[in-house]
Amino acid sequence: xxxxxxxxxxxxxxxxxxxxxxxxxxxxxxxxxEGGNWYLRAYIDKPGGITVDDCEKVSRRLSDLLxxxxxxxxxxxxxxxxxxxxxxxxxxxxxxxxxxxxxEIRTFRPIHHQKEFTGILKAYxxxxxxxxxxxxxxxxxxxxxxxxxxxxxxxx
Numbered sequence: 001x002x003x004x005x006x007x008x009x010x011x012x013x014x015x016x017x018x019x020x021x022x023x024x025x026x027x028x029x030x031x032x033x034e035g036g037n038w039y040l041r042a043y044i045d046k047p048g049g050i051t052v053d054d055c056e057k058v059s060r061r062l063s064d065l066l067x068x069x070x071x072x073x074x075x076x077x078x079x080x081x082x083x084x085x086x087x088x089x090x091x092x093x094x095x096x097x098x099x100x101x102x103x104e105i106r107t108f109r110p111i112h113h114q115k116e117f118t119g120i121l122k123a124y125x126x127x128x129x130x131x132x133x134x135x136x137x138x139x140x141x142x143x144x145x146x147x148x149x150x151x152x153x154x155x156x
Contacts, residue, residue, distance in 0.1 A: 007031045007040065007072050014065045015042055018058055024050070027083045028090055031076070038076040040066075043083040050082040088150045095124040102152040103131060107145050117141075118152055 001009070008029045019026045027043040044050055044058055059080040066078065089095050089103065098121050105117045117139065119131030129141045129149065 003073070004031050010069070010071055011040060011042065011062075011066070014069065015058070015062060018061045019044060022046075022054070022057065024054065024058070027087065027094075031072075038074065039079060040072065040076050041079045041081070043081060045083055055080045055082070085153045086150050088148060092124075095121070095129075098151060099123075104148075104150055104152045105129070105131065105141060105146055106148040107141065108147045109145070111141075111145070 008031050011031075012026065012029045015026055015029065023046065025045045027045050028041075029043075030039075030041045032039050032041070042058065042062065044054065046054070059078060062080065063078055066072070087094075089098055101121055102118060103121045105119075107115050107117070109115070111117075117131065117133065119133040119139065121129070122132050122138065123130040127143060129143065129146065130138055131141075132138050
């Protein structure tokens with residue numbers, strides 16, 4: 001397990017009791033480097049959406065626990081936020097909740113001369129994702145082909 005994965009896993013373990021106590025959902029935890037800074041990000045959600053106050057409450061509690069446990073080497077910036085509209089699907093519960101919803105898929109390499117696909121999520125398992133595109137055409141993707149899958153959103 002890499003340091004990144006260890007930091008994410010330990011942070012998730014610290015977060016879960018806070019999340020459950022507040023009846024929130026933990027969407028994702030990521031530890032990433034951007035522009036020379038390391039960021040530890042927690043994405044949380046709840047029915048009706050997360051507020052700034054919700055994020056602040058979780059951030060304060062998590063920050064105290066992180067200071068106490070002190071398992072992350074070096075400096076980082078802690079962020080707690082909503083996953084936003086373009087929420088990526090990562091875990092089985094994300095896929096389960098999104099069956100029947102429109103999704104966008106980006107692939108690492110072109111398939112039929114394109115890398116972006118939109119359709120209704122029909123099925124998933126550990127190896128593949130199936131969407132239904134226009135005119136009931138189904139398309140199957142190996143998970144290893146997918147760079148990103150997220151809920152589609154339309155600003156009409």
